[in-house]
Amino acid sequence: MIHLEPNEELLMVIRRHWFALFRHLAILFGLLIVPSLFFSVAGFYGGFPQQVQSLINFAFSLYILSLTVYAFIIWTNYYLDVWIITDRRLIDIEQSMLFSRTISELPMSKIQNVTLEIPGFIATILKFGNLKVETASQSTFIIREAPNVYKAKDLILKYAHAAANNKQPTKTTNN
Amino acid sequence: MFAIAGTIFAVFVLVYAFLVASVLYHLRQYTLPGWTATRIVVPIFFIISTIFLAFATYFFFTTSWEQF
Numbered sequence: 091m092i093h094l095e096p097n098e099e100l101l102m103v104i105r106r107h108w109f110a111l112f113r114h115l116a117i118l119f120g121l122l123i124v125p126s127l128f129f130s131v132a133g134f135y136g137g138f139p140q141q142v143q144s145l146i147n148f149a150f151s152l153y154i155l156s157l158t159v160y161a162f163i164i165w166t167n168y169y170l171d172v173w174i175i176t177d178r179r180l181i182d183i184e185q186s187m188l189f190s191r192t193i194s195e196l197p198m199s200k201i202q203n204v205t206l207e208i209p210g211f212i213a214t215i216l217k218f219g220n221l222k223v224e225t226a227s228q229s230t231f232i233i234r235e236a237p238n239v240y241k242a243k244d245l246i247l248k249y250a251h252a253a254a255n256n257k258q259p260t261k262t263t264n265n
Numbered sequence: 266m267f268a269i270a271g272t273i274f275a276v277f278v279l280v281y282a283f284l285v286a287s288v289l290y291h292l293r294q295y296t297l298p299g300w301t302a303t304r305i306v307v308p309i310f311f312i313i314s315t316i317f318l319a320f321a322t323y324f325f326f327t328t329s330w331e332q333f
Contacts, residue, residue, distance in 0.1 A: 148324035
């Protein structure tokens, strides 16, 4: 679990853009549709013998259950993959698969460079991109397929500069 | 053949239950306060799982396994 330090402020929580999840679920949906179409066409041409039809229905039910639990796992990996920006650090929580989780922290004072990348047509239309955060020791944090990348970049740079100058950044409020 | 099919079905259900329990553990353990999507996704998943487990059980018992 993530614990904030005293007076540490949570600024932004970034989860991958919905398109990253949609891409995986679309493949599963295709895997569901193709056999369904096959059985529909087979039914149109007379179907299977009764004793075989029940077996096919049983197998197909298990197939759908397999796809369902796989979709649930994919969604959970997507949901638990987050990047947290606070006023003091950048936290990368990566859920690779079940029972495989990595948590990395990067203090704002160590950040040297932030690079923004919008790769391709779909990323441009849907407004998501990759944010690469580098330190002086050349270690790199990459926030992949993130929405609101410009806002995230501005936040990181603002607090990184402030940390480097050992000052609190000024907060602007809109009245 | 019924015994073999029943064993395969039972193993499938056990593995399925293990995977579901694992996912629920992860969600319970690692969801931060204020994250509410699980309140929608988990019930939907359980509804779909229940429906198709019921179908699978029904078709398992209506299949004439001795013919195979």
